[in-house]
Amino acid sequence: MDGARPLIEMKDIVRNFGGLRAVDHVDLEVWSGECLALVGENGAGKSTLIKVLTGIYRADEGPILMDGNEVTIQSRQEAKALGIEAVYQELALVDTLDASANVFLGNELTIPILGRFFHILDNRKMYREAQNVLKERLGINLEGRKDPVFNLSGGERQSIAIARAIYQEAKVLIMDEPTSSLGVEEAAKTFSLVHKMKAAGVAVIWISHNLDHVFTVADRILVLRGGKRVGVRKRNETTKTEIVGLIVGEVVEVA
Numbered sequence: 001m002d003g004a005r006p007l008i009e010m011k012d013i014v015r016n017f018g019g020l021r022a023v024d025h026v027d028l029e030v031w032s033g034e035c036l037a038l039v040g041e042n043g044a045g046k047s048t049l050i051k052v053l054t055g056i057y058r059a060d061e062g063p064i065l066m067d068g069n070e071v072t073i074q075s076r077q078e079a080k081a082l083g084i085e086a087v088y089q090e091l092a093l094v095d096t097l098d099a100s101a102n103v104f105l106g107n108e109l110t111i112p113i114l115g116r117f118f119h120i121l122d123n124r125k126m127y128r129e130a131q132n133v134l135k136e137r138l139g140i141n142l143e144g145r146k147d148p149v150f151n152l153s154g155g156e157r158q159s160i161a162i163a164r165a166i167y168q169e170a171k172v173l174i175m176d177e178p179t180s181s182l183g184v185e186e187a188a189k190t191f192s193l194v195h196k197m198k199a200a201g202v203a204v205i206w207i208s209h210n211l212d213h214v215f216t217v218a219d220r221i222l223v224l225r226g227g228k229r230v231g232v233r234k235r236n237e238t239t240k241t242e243i244v245g246l247i248v249g250e251v252v253e254v255a
């Protein structure tokens, strides 16, 4: 990882909301095949920084580089076209559609009819391919489930969102509070999904308040406080105590 160029470099990023500086000259770099955790108190600027990367907000200052080349990301579509995908457990899916429709959302497979003038949805192929990704890649069996995803568990829903990112060949996968509403077993499944994504060369950015989860899943940990980057540590060269100290801005004694 060291030496090689990061997949994503955000440099000296500033984002203001009126008079409030939510992100204050922050650098973020993430490499292919690693998981970077982004931590900090409520309001530290984590989601805002990530929304700059996913095209929801524009930075007031600071370029974003991908493979060393500056990119413009001014919409979610532009972010997706670059392979930057975000998974939010609550927001990612359309409740009224089934699993395969959600995997192919915005990217539906179609069959041309009447020459090439009309296209109809290829529901059978989408169902088959969605089942494949879910089962082969993620180990989730939703065979026969054609009901709306509204009925599925949090972990199953999250797997579908991740299946979509895999199918769309994400290079960067951003997970904002991915395990906050998951049970122990479902959280463990999410960790193993992250390992699989890393093995496939995806860069994973993991935002969480749960330091046990962060220390389980992350290779490096970037700490924001009051919109500023106050430190970045390799997981195996730091401790929860040090990270908590960086988050709250004081030295915390070991209990």
Ligand SMILES: Nc1ncnc2c1ncn2[C@@H]1O[C@H](COP(=O)(O)OP(=O)(O)OP(=O)(O)O)[C@@H](O)[C@H]1O
Pocket: 017, 020, 021, 022, 040, 041, 042, 043, 044, 045, 046, 047, 048, 049
């Ligand atoms: N659209 C917005 N308009 C105005 N202020 C905003 C907006 N979005 C975020 N902020 C402010 O910017 C700061 C950073 O918010 P942000 O959502 O990035 O924090 P966060 O680190 O994700 O916090 P949390 O852990 O609570 O999710 C906060 O003070 C927040 O109130």
Ligand SMILES: [Mg+2]
Pocket: 046, 047, 048
């Ligand atoms: Mg947030």
